[in-house]
Amino acid sequence: MSISLNNQNFYELLDVASTATQDEIHRAYQKAKQTYAPNSPALYTMFTPEEAREIALMLEEAFATLSSHEARKRYDLKLLKLRNNDEPNSALYSETLPDVSLDKDGQDPGLYSSPEEEPTSKVPKEVPDGYAQTPLSVYKIDHKMEENIKHSEVFDGSFIKSVREYKKVELHDLSEKTRISTAYINAIEANDFKALPAAVFSRGFINQISKILGLDAEKASKSYMDLFKNKRS
Amino acid sequence: MNPTEEQQNVRPIRGTGYPKSNIWAIGGGKGGVGKTFVSTSLAVFLSNLGYKTTIVDLDLGAANTHTSLGEAAPRMGIQNLIMTPNTKLVDVAQPTKFTHLNIVSGSNDALDVADINNEHKSRLMSAIYNHEADFTILDLSAGTHKSTLDFFLMAQKRLLIFTPEPSSIENAYRFMKSSFFRNVKRFEHQLHLKPLIDNLMQNKSSLGIKSPADLLALVIKNDPVNGERLKDLLNRYDYQIILNQTRTFKDMEIGESIAGVSKKYFGLNTSFLGHVDHDNAVWQSLRKRQHLLVEYPHSRLYTQLMKITRKLVQQNKSLKLTA
Numbered sequence: 255m256s257i258s259l260n261n262q263n264f265y266e267l268l269d270v271a272s273t274a275t276q277d278e279i280h281r282a283y284q285k286a287k288q289t290y291a292p293n294s295p296a297l298y299t300m301f302t303p304e305e306a307r308e309i310a311l312m313l314e315e316a317f318a319t320l321s322s323h324e325a326r327k328r329y330d331l332k333l334l335k336l337r338n339n340d341e342p343n344s345a346l347y348s349e350t351l352p353d354v355s356l357d358k359d360g361q362d363p364g365l366y367s368s369p370e371e372e373p374t375s376k377v378p379k380e381v382p383d384g385y386a387q388t389p390l391s392v393y394k395i396d397h398k399m400e401e402n403i404k405h406s407e408v409f410d411g412s413f414i415k416s417v418r419e420y421k422k423v424e425l426h427d428l429s430e431k432t433r434i435s436t437a438y439i440n441a442i443e444a445n446d447f448k449a450l451p452a453a454v455f456s457r458g459f460i461n462q463i464s465k466i467l468g469l470d471a472e473k474a475s476k477s478y479m480d481l482f483k484n485k486r487s
Numbered sequence: 488m489n490p491t492e493e494q495q496n497v498r499p500i501r502g503t504g505y506p507k508s509n510i511w512a513i514g515g516g517k518g519g520v521g522k523t524f525v526s527t528s529l530a531v532f533l534s535n536l537g538y539k540t541t542i543v544d545l546d547l548g549a550a551n552t553h554t555s556l557g558e559a560a561p562r563m564g565i566q567n568l569i570m571t572p573n574t575k576l577v578d579v580a581q582p583t584k585f586t587h588l589n590i591v592s593g594s595n596d597a598l599d600v601a602d603i604n605n606e607h608k609s610r611l612m613s614a615i616y617n618h619e620a621d622f623t624i625l626d627l628s629a630g631t632h633k634s635t636l637d638f639f640l641m642a643q644k645r646l647l648i649f650t651p652e653p654s655s656i657e658n659a660y661r662f663m664k665s666s667f668f669r670n671v672k673r674f675e676h677q678l679h680l681k682p683l684i685d686n687l688m689q690n691k692s693s694l695g696i697k698s699p700a701d702l703l704a705l706v707i708k709n710d711p712v713n714g715e716r717l718k719d720l721l722n723r724y725d726y727q728i729i730l731n732q733t734r735t736f737k738d739m740e741i742g743e744s745i746a747g748v749s750k751k752y753f754g755l756n757t758s759f760l761g762h763v764d765h766d767n768a769v770w771q772s773l774r775k776r777q778h779l780l781v782e783y784p785h786s787r788l789y790t791q792l793m794k795i796t797r798k799l800v801q802q803n804k805s806l807k808l809t810a
Contacts, residue, residue: 256695256697256698256700256701257694257695257696257697257700257701257704257705258698258700258701258703258704258751258754259700259751261704269747269750285743285744285747286747288740288744289743289744289747289748294744295651295653295656295741295744296656296741296744296745296747296748297748298653298656298657298660299656299657299660299661300660300698300748300749300752301748301752305697309751
């Protein structure tokens with residue numbers, strides 16, 4: 255994922271003011287779609303087809319949020335909270351060269367990562383005996399399932415789905431928490447590799463989902479991406 | 488912060504002063520895209536509007552600005568300036584048939600003028616910088632020679648000519664990339680960023696630096712204060728794009744796309760000024776040794792070029808006439 259574009263909010267990506275009207279946003283989106291379409295002459299020697307596709311996906315996500323009144327309102331509030339939050343982003347003050355590899359921790363601390371160190375928890379810290387929790391849910395422990403998860407070597411879509419359902423994590427909550435669209439999460443769980451974006455994005459998605467579901471992120475993403483590469487080529 | 492550091496932060500950055508005229512540079516990388524045609528057109532319109540305008544032919548060794556204007560080869564020009572110390576631009580500028588427009592030509596230059604050395608280049612740049620006029624238009628040569636880039640970076644309006652052909656788009660982007668890095672070079676020492684930038688560029692694949700925008704983002708991340716200063720300096724003057732020789736409606740749409748892509752790629756302000764259609768009238772008027780604006784004042788190109796000139800002039804609302 256592009257370092258510079260990752261730092262941009264949805265308005266900046268679409269090159270509109272934060273006070274833009276819906277009409278302006280729509281026109282900007284149409285223009286951007288044309289610009290980043292495959293074989294667009296404007297891309298020649300600047301972005302590879304792969305990079306252009308990644309940018310197009312980012313623009314889709316931006317438009318999907320900003321074109322809906324409700325989603326835009328929620329997004330604007332989020333931006334406002336981030337701006338008002340004075341907690342220093344540790345990445346800004348690093349003495350050494352930053353590691354911006356998406357693989358290391360699943361996300362690049364840019365403008366839009368949560369300022370807190372731990373993900374905000376919807377659930378109480380104390381759970382009854384026999385129960386466990388994820389950041390988004392509380393679930394009853396099934397020892398057989400836990401053994402299954404512990405010894406699993408293949409992390410394909412159906413496995414990820416079974417873990418999610420076992421741990422009572424709702425699709426919508428997972429989507430909102432990770433900012434991965436439900437369409438992509440569904441595609442991941444259905445092993446619909448062709449519907450997924452480029453490897454660098456998809457790997458990041460698996461990383462994020464694994465963390466929420468309490469899976470070994472490195473193991474899961476390696477396993478899933480092996481399947482991804484084989485099936486997509 | 489100790490006193491020395493404080494002093495360094497307050498010292499003005501070299502290369503950020505203001506020249507004595509509004510300098511517009513027209514570049515584009517590829518030969519034949521219409522740099523001279525557009526620069527002479529802008530110069531003619533500005534002079535028609537009453538502004539004192541000088542056009543400088545910086546296509547050293549391939550001077551043809553005077554031909555585009557329908558002027559005879561001037562007997563004095565760049566050569567005289569660079570060979571004689573303390574010569575001003577006004578001393579070698581020749582009048583043209585257009586009131587308020589004079590030209591500094593290279594038509595009578597020695598045949599090796601293209602191999603200009605640094606001292607001569609400095610002299611020329613200094614003369615341009617100190618030239619008193621409302622507008623100084625720099626008609627640049629093709630290619631990305633360092634002196635061409637330096638002339639381009641002197642300007643307050645940095646205009647880039649693209650045509651819809653991939654080869655022209657490729658060369659114009661190349662020109663922008665070269666000018667970006669040349670511009671970074673101007674400031675990296677003064678901002679104490681050179682070691683960081685060198686380090687980042689040496690490790691660019693492992694760091695995922697795929698564009699100048701990525702480089703800038705990482706510079707800012709590692710040195711927020713000087714990084715932001717660098718970004719401000721690079722953003723001081725926008726890149727402005729003119730799409731020339733458009734033939735179809737689809738061609739015209741490319742202009743906005745090019746500006747959009749440039750903005751994302753460089754992380755710098757880039758805007759699309761307008762398009763100029765392909766028209767046989769251009770070569771026809773050239774063969775008649777008259778500028779198109781004189782020969783075909785009712786052509787569509789007249790309106791398109793006038794619109795672009797107006798847009799540029801209106802960007803500086805506080806322009807004053809010298810007369």
